[in-house]
Amino acid sequence: MTQIAFIGLGHMGLPMARNLLKAGFAISVFDLVQESMASLAAEGAKAAASAADAVRDAAVVVSMLPASRHVESLYLGDQGLLTQITPGSLVLECSTIAPDSARKVHAAAAARGIGLLDAPVSGGTAGAAAGTLTFMVGGKAEALEKARPILAAMGKNIFHAGPDGAGQVAKVCNNQLLAVQMIGTAEAMALGVASGLDPAVLAEIMRQSSGGNWTLEKYNPWPGVMENAPASKGYSGGFMAELMAKDLGLAQEAAQATASSTPMGALALQLYRLLLKQGNGKLDFSAVQKLFVE
Numbered sequence: 001m002t003q004i005a006f007i008g009l010g011h012m013g014l015p016m017a018r019n020l021l022k023a024g025f026a027i028s029v030f031d032l033v034q035e036s037m038a039s040l041a042a043e044g045a046k047a048a049a050s051a052a053d054a055v056r057d058a059a060v061v062v063s064m065l066p067a068s069r070h071v072e073s074l075y076l077g078d079q080g081l082l083t084q085i086t087p088g089s090l091v092l093e094c095s096t097i098a099p100d101s102a103r104k105v106h107a108a109a110a111a112r113g114i115g116l117l118d119a120p121v122s123g124g125t126a127g128a129a130a131g132t133l134t135f136m137v138g139g140k141a142e143a144l145e146k147a148r149p150i151l152a153a154m155g156k157n158i159f160h161a162g163p164d165g166a167g168q169v170a171k172v173c174n175n176q177l178l179a180v181q182m183i184g185t186a187e188a189m190a191l192g193v194a195s196g197l198d199p200a201v202l203a204e205i206m207r208q209s210s211g212g213n214w215t216l217e218k219y220n221p222w223p224g225v226m227e228n229a230p231a232s233k234g235y236s237g238g239f240m241a242e243l244m245a246k247d248l249g250l251a252q253e254a255a256q257a258t259a260s261s262t263p264m265g266a267l268a269l270q271l272y273r274l275l276l277k278q279g280n281g282k283l284d285f286s287a288v289q290k291l292f293v294e
């Protein structure tokens, strides 16, 4: 049986690791937060004492951390985790990070004979729990073939985006579009409600009309419209606004590097920064609704 180490058990990592367990993989887990490990340990995972301990016997390492700096500091340097991973193993780096940062970790892994894929995901916490995530993979095709059974236990769609870092480029483009859709939906919801419409009625009309989009299908930002959406739970859980701001920053860096014109992405970043400045960074990203209501 493939032994898997899973590092980073947050909103996404925890349900992803749980799906690997359910699929019958033997996993050892590590997170800086002890409590995150406890529930998985109760379900059969080995709670490791450190990241190095987690990877000791692992043929595959999966990581799901917040941002580039966490990933670089975990893997790189003289004390980095790459020095502890057995050559010939495979690392699936699933966090959303800068494409350049991913390429740096790719190069360091290759220098040690360790295979690596950047494999960021889309689908949110609900997709992570249901095992229906979309993986956007950057790296070598043969490494992806090796990874496929593991990714398939956590996701439904697996795309090979291209060479090292390409998964991150695809993810950044997707999240820029998602932010623009979320802001547009929040703005339209606020306009309709201020003009006297019932939010649930308006949401359903737009969902089935030409304004329909993923946020109206799965993630309405108006409280009470969708029972299970973060908006109906005080904007808790889900995808933190500060992580969306991070992704929009990565999109702007990519735009700068390619001299691309991304006015919608730039405005989305400014609106999310405003939301963060109001103390709402830890709330779900649909809390951008707050900018449009008193």
Ligand code: NAD
Binding pocket: 007, 008, 009, 010, 011, 012, 013, 030, 031, 032, 033, 036, 051, 064, 065, 066, 067, 070, 074, 094, 095, 096, 097, 121, 122, 123, 124, 125, 238, 239, 240, 243
């Ligand atoms: P999170 O903050 O809930 O989880 C990150 C986890 O990493 C935390 O539990 C933290 O303790 C742990 N961690 C940080 N440094 C560590 C280290 N050195 N060793 C071990 N554990 C460490 O974030 P999340 O929502 O799970 O998101 C993770 C990544 O997935 C981010 O890059 C995010 O942009 C991306 N993402 C999130 C969503 C979503 O809906 N939440 C969707 C798609 C992609």
